[in-house]
Amino acid sequence: MAIPSFIEGYGEVRPFTTAFAAPLDAVRTGARIRSQRPGQSKVLPSIREAILACGLKDGATVSFHHHLRNGDDVLRAVMHEIAALGLRDIRVAASSLFPVHAPLVAHIRSGVVTGIVSNYITGPVAEAITAGALPNPAVLQTHGGRARAIEAGELTIDVAFVAAPAADVYGNLNGIDGPSACGPLGYPMVDARHADRVVAITDTLSPHPLTSIDIAQDLVDYVVPVDSIGDASKIVSGTTRVTEDPVGLAIAVLAARVIDAAGLLVDGFSFQTGAGGISLAVAQDVAVIMRDKGVTGSFAAGGVHAGIVAMFRQGLFRTLFDVQCFDLSAVASYREDRGHMAMSASLYANPASKGALVNHLDCMVMGAAEVDISFNVNVTAVNGGTIIGGSGGHADTAAGAKLALVTTRLAAGGAPKIVDAVECVTTPGETIDVVVTEAGVAVNPRRADLRERLAAAGMPLVEITRLRDLASRQTQATARPRIDPQARIVAVVEYRDGTVIDVIRQRGGK
């Protein structure tokens, strides 16, 4: 869909062209520092005191991270105090937003919050944006794009609030101690380095330095002890369960065979999977092949979950690079296993970096809400403007990995998943190599080499247009919701380089 050159409430649009069009030379911005003298304390009695100490003003940007996922209580608590202080026109830069963040909707409706920047939004906040409740368009970034925007000085943060499972009185933070342990604090590592002020909120405050540190005291201004920062048992939420569906399991088996046939399952293999049910199943099947072949991989990365931890502990990978744990098994491994290392969101996926880890992935396995015949993938919006999530690391890992592999059924919920054109482009087709479905495997025509390898290995190859036809036949021929090209833009979808790759318009209205 046509993207305007200027979007009210967003500004000038740099239009997306191709995945690697950005100049190689970039700048990492600095930060404002308020030095601390000997004898000063960072500990403040309440979130309110911290907000006041930071001098937060109307129109400011505050940031949050999502390591506690649907168990997070820090965003709610902070925004409650911001609202109580009478602040207005706040922009919330949260790495992801989940159903637990529903209280944000009331702050949108009351004018406390007028802008949202995030990489993934589900639940009531997504519904409110879809419904046009937010005055300025939401900005949907990627995990790497958010890190890039912060480091480039494009996304400036006045105060970063860090939900810290453990903190010490000097301001050192980690994600492995305390009742809300969530694993490495990969996302706020970037915020903390560049925000004007950094406030850690913790339910486990130590008088002595922590014995393991994710974010060090030289990046933290204030520490606020609270009763609870959330419910770590809800870290596993939504998408992080292995599929039990037979069709999904069959797709996973086929995907693992495709990875092998591509010639990647050799010593030194590097791997990541998304958190979707089929992706998690692929990891299990890849592990079987690696063990059978006696292959020792190099590293696995991501979002780390129990399946990847099991492979690591079996010796199938030498190291894990972990920006965020998807479950408590991953948290335990980060705490206990040498070689299970934290990485910042920038190290993970920032395209304007001397070395994003995604660039070294042999294979990324990811899901899709829709794939189109140009291999574009949508995990952002469906049904004529309903926001269902967003990229997270989808577009980043697709761009970096040698083999970006999408698993999907042909159809779900009565709607085709292989379509002529996705409703919203999250990840450009040029960065997707192969689509694996229950009806066969489609290879991107840009990858003739890969197609040849897979054909030689007897993989069930099929054209993407054929998959579209099969998908269409499985579903009712209902017309897709019409999108009014004049309707108000409720969300801007940024590619990882900060160009605008798509927009989401308000359903049925302006």
Place this chain on the structure above:
Amino acid sequence: MAIPSFIEGYGEVRPFTTAFAAPLDAVRTGARIRSQRPGQSKVLPSIREAILACGLKDGATVSFHHHLRNGDDVLRAVMHEIAALGLRDIRVAASSLFPVHAPLVAHIRSGVVTGIVSNYITGPVAEAITAGALPNPAVLQTHGGRARAIEAGELTIDVAFVAAPAADVYGNLNGIDGPSACGPLGYPMVDARHADRVVAITDTLSPHPLTSIDIAQDLVDYVVPVDSIGDASKIVSGTTRVTEDPVGLAIAVLAARVIDAAGLLVDGFSFQTGAGGISLAVAQDVAVIMRDKGVTGSFAAGGVHAGIVAMFRQGLFRTLFDVQCFDLSAVASYREDRGHMAMSASLYANPASKGALVNHLDCMVMGAAEVDISFNVNVTAVNGGTIIGGSGGHADTAAGAKLALVTTRLAAGGAPKIVDAVECVTTPGETIDVVVTEAGVAVNPRRADLRERLAAAGMPLVEITRLRDLASRQTQATARPRIDPQARIVAVVEYRDGTVIDVIRQRGGK
């Protein structure tokens, strides 16, 4: 001695006033990034290729670090190639320079090197500077001051060369693997974050990611494998041996009693010692008292050496913050012990920081070449302009610690060590709390509280002027070398905040 307001080859002088005169608000600068795309390699075949790839030009600043101390071979190798390429007017920003760096003298004499910025210089390079060989005055900083200057954008580095005991092909670096393991790479952590280009030179290159990372790949442009980066057995060099001298041992015992009498040896005690022979002995004596009293300390920091490691492993400290290992026992502990953590030079000692660790020290034990009756300490220059080292962390830890304790004999080598006025001020007297000698303990008059405590505990208190008199009597009344106040300035001594606290003038000439 009077300090001019402008120094040729240095520039405008910001004069030192008091230890905490710098404004609280500061800026951390950014960096220029050359992004890396998927499929690109960082590995280059030679140092020469790396220098060319970085586009190094006449007049540039190159940086080095000193974790291999007198065993380092990287500075020599790099400067050899820089000279062979015909480059001129290079400024060498090396965190410290040792006798092994003697080849630098030839590059000074030939005009390849015209400026030196360092925190500690001994050996032939110090002699050459003393003799006036360097066109521009050397700049002597502190460990924290160097980090501050880099982060403030005052000390700009064109290319940082990192001697990496281990590197992987992606550019991740550590100091624990390989034959030249030297411990955490605390100093170049700062250089790598802000230099325009970063080149790692390693004798241990891994095709897979390292399992422990001090400096991550997003900060490194190129990796050059070489046969050897140096001789790790020479990490222990010069100052890092416990004294065996009976007078020194007696001073150490007294110093430990002073620390106890000051009320600091209670649970939560935090501690650092310098690398001098007496300082190392104090650690042993403090350990005895802590064990006797059943005290569990909080953290020890520094420059970590075997004495501190032994205390840590005995449970006397919960954590170690390590910017640099002083011996191989410390290296082994960093490799093996959870709670023995790396810290950057900025986290360690940068005064323009949200949380320098030195600010949390209960006690710092340090040495002195001279102390004067205003408690100023000199570890920089003696005998009318002979450079003998420099601050390192001396001025930083003195400013931060609750108890900055200097141990010194009254005299050494026929010269008094307690004098009317030090020849060169390294550490201002206002930040020194107590001086411990074989003839008693002098307390800074600013610390009436401390004097009272020590008196109550029966410590042998004595006025600093009395120590000066005793020192004078022990030595020949030879006149100190006269310094010509018009002689050319060969070195500028910066306090940690970047102000000029003293200058060193050329001996007997212009």
